[in-house]
Amino acid sequence: MKEYTAQLSNRGGRWRLYVELVDVQGAPWPEHDFGPAPIVPTMAERSRALTALGFVFTDDAEWAWTEHSEIHGDDTSPVLLLASVRVRSRDGGTP
Template sequence: MTATYTAQMSTRSGGWRLYVALLGDLVSEWPEHDFGPGPAIPTPAERSRALTALGFVFTDGAEWEWEEYSATTGDDTSPVRLLASIRVRSWDGGAS
């Protein structure tokens, strides 16, 4: 069975970053890509290229899911943050 992971994208330090959560794997750091400064959300093509560069591809039928949450938990007047996620697998079909 091919291992699948969750790739997530969020803002950090004024720019977007994409990372692959390798839960349960013995890794010191998760693979990540920083899109650089700027408020623009990376396009689906840019996200796909970043994941490919990290060694991952989308699983069949996977679609980006967006979630919003408060910057300050429990405070509905705080700024809204966005988190995107999608299921991916290693490009070679094995564990990363």
């Protein structure tokens, strides 16, 4: 069963969840915009968004958080938070 990476990111106060379909030519990446929110979407909110996009967590899925400088190599630039998790198509096929 094919697995993909879903990522949750925040830019400008908006949380966005998307699934990277790097091997699916010409297909737009499925995404969900949580809108402006001061806090991170809950696990339940993320799960519902992924389900609506046609994906579910893999059996051993765990969110991994990383931070990146908005301007690479500049430790004074704003920090961007990025969370990743492994997912698969809800029906087991290719999205």
